[in-house]
Amino acid sequence: MTKRKNGSRDIGMDRAIDRRDFLNGVAIGTAAISLSTSGTAHASAPLPQDQAGYYPPELHGLRGSHPGSFETAHSLRDGTFWKTAKKPEDAKTVYDLVVVGAGISGLSAAYFFRKAKPNARILILDNHDDFGGHAKRNEYHLDGRLELLNGGTLLIDSPRPYSAVAAGVLKHLGIDPVALKKKCERPEIYSGLERATFFDKETFGQDRLVVGRSRGEEGKISWKDFLAKCPLSEEARAGILRVEDGDVDYFPGLTSDQKKDKLSRMSYSDYLSKVVKIDDVALKFYQTITHDEWGVGIDAEPALDCWGFGLPGFKGLKLADGSTSRMGNTAAGYEDNNDLPTFHFPDGNATIARLLVRDLIPEAMPGHTVEDVVTARANYAALNRAGAPVSIRLSSTVVGVRNIGDPKNSKGVEVAYSRGGEVYRVHAANCVIASWNMMIPYLCPELPETQKAALHQLVKIPLVYTSVAIRNWQSFHKLGIRSISAPGSYFPAVSLNWPLDVGEYKSVRSPDDPILLFLVRVPVSPGLPERDQHRAGRYELLQTPFETFEEKIRDQLSRMLAGSGFDAARDITAITVNRWPHGYAYEFNPLFDDFSIPPEKRANVIGRQRFGRIAIANSDSGAQAYTDSAIDQAHRAVGEVLAL
Helix, strand or coil: CCCCCCHHHHHCCCCCCECHHHHHHHHHHHHHHHHHCCCCCCCCCCCHHHCCCCCHHHCCEEEECCCCCCHHHHHHHCCCHHHHCCCCEEEEEEEEEEEECCEHHHHHHHHHHHHHCCCCCEEEECCCCCCECCCCEEEEEECCEEEEEECCCCCECCCCCCCHHHHHHHHHHCCCHHHHHHHHECHHHHCCCEEEEEECHHHHCCCEEEECCCCCCCCCCCHHHHHHCCCCCHHHHHHHHHHHHCCCCCCCCCCHHHHHHHHHCCEHHHHHHHHCCCCHHHHHHHCCCCHHHHCCCHHHCEHHHHHHCCCCCCHHHCCCCCCCCCCCCCCCCHHHCCCCCCECCCCCCHHHHHHHHHHHCHHHCCCCCCCCCCCCCCCHHHCCCCCCCEEEECCCEEEEEEECCCHHHCCCEEEEEEECCEEEEEEEEEEEECCCHHHHHHHCCCCCHHHHHHHHHCCCEEEEEEEEEECCCHHHHHHCEEEEECCCCCCCEEEECCCEEECCEECCCCCCCCEEEEEEECCCCCCCCHHHHHHHHHHHHHHCCHHHHHHHHHHHHHHHCCCCCCCHHHHEEEEEEEEEEEEECCCCCCCCCCCCCCHHHCHHHHHCCCECCEEECCHHHHCCCCHHHHHHHHHHHHHHHHCC
16 A cells, blocks of 8 residues: 555545444344343344334445354354353244345245245344345445445356356346347446556556556557556566467367366466466466455466356367356357346345345335336334234344254254344254355254264355445546556455436436445465365455555545545545455365366265255355346255145
8 A cells, every 4th residue: 555645534534424324233132132131032132124214225335244243153153152152042833944145046945835835934033134035236326325235245157157046036026138138238327438448566566547448358459559558567467468469279189178178277467477477477367356256366276267257368279169167158249148147236136135035025126127126225123023924134143053863853943143142042944054065054053964074164255345426427427437457456446336217226327426436455475275265365354444444445446536536535435345254155176176076976976965954055055146146056956844
């Protein structure tokens, strides 16, 4: 970070911005504790979500795995929870199904179970203060206009066609990605604005914003002209030019399959440095290009998958379309295939979660269409009403799940959860655990040791999605840019909000109006195996306070937009940092995982085995960080308990 004359005051660290989660979080927590210690608390007592004005999508500051959502789980993991916890209080209601986790997989499990048993009583428990899991909604009201961004899961997308099951859920919810994409996307809003690359002083010797291109993307100017403007040596420029425009066959005499085999066993970094032979500075230009897709840098990503994703450097190899190791489908260009549609709702896949909630509890989500749900204001008080067939109980961390009796002949389950300092126990005929895999061994200590070991192997990918509200976007308009790639910076990707019109939701048109910026960070440790990078990144995120994120944001935006009239102290009005220490599902990596193991013996398959009346559903179980995987795994898990 560049040292400033007046320190952090130059970028506005002394200015008040909207950090409502710090205040509301304390207020909500205090109310919950007062309820649970009053002597009248029980499973049907009012939750924070029942209080007037409760609406977590509008909370800013530190979100994602927010304070209050993970401490109980960490205590359970560390073996300290039951040393101080109160004796569980038994609830009177017996459920047909208890679902652990209100993310898309958990909500889908409830959907599938109720579809099979329309009169079923279902309880969904979640440790967060909102439903949706990683499908988080960031909601702002800027000068009276609704502005949304995804705080987690970005969009409907997959490297393979949706299964009939997952596609069927979308259809039932009224989601037609192809039609929505055609009707709702408004790229003309940013007409004339280009991509840009920011070279930071710490990595490339000086701060410089170069407009017209970013790594591996189409641009207004040629790569030669673009590179002439960059603060790079002639050697680095020549290397990047070979990657972007080169047409050399680096593996002459080999068939396409033989070339792919070689690429599957080397990292993209090794391919660029040892095969294409670019220097270290040019390598830094590409290091973070894979962050937001796989959660690691190019040092830990197979070159074959980078080809499959359309990254540069492979033109001369003349590879035939076909499968890749992690993506599992066809090569570059799949986004244009009608069988593999993509669409980004204004709040990402939080819209899918909201539609599932509407299907399960109609009174909680006003409206009737896929378009009106985007602007609907959820009624959180309706999520957990006494006597309702389906209840979603938030701020409720599950601390124990066990079969009643021998798992082989179990007739039901007990589920214990912590809320507001109290512990409650509910009984059900079945349970689907739709939380992330690594926590399940602590919830179910009676699982077989081989299954617990398998569950621990799928280390989640840590990441940070940040929403920044700015007073106007004249600075971007003046510079002629809509997005910035910053390969050496704290946030390697910065962009203006997605240009979309969905129903009553309208994207901002004028550069004079407020807008949200989307910033991405993936904490990595280049050189380590992928799982170790994820563990180190998780530790980093849990140790990083909001103030550090804020200062990094203010400093980076000030430097990138220098000379445009942007003033971080004046122009930043609110920040939401969606911190996910346990983010997206781990996908097996041929650089670090044994692909000779039969699919049925892989960790995700062993880990998801039904245990008595306890089934497991989440994207981890499919070893795919995509929404369709979360839905498919929910369908499988529900099918397992229904078959008993």
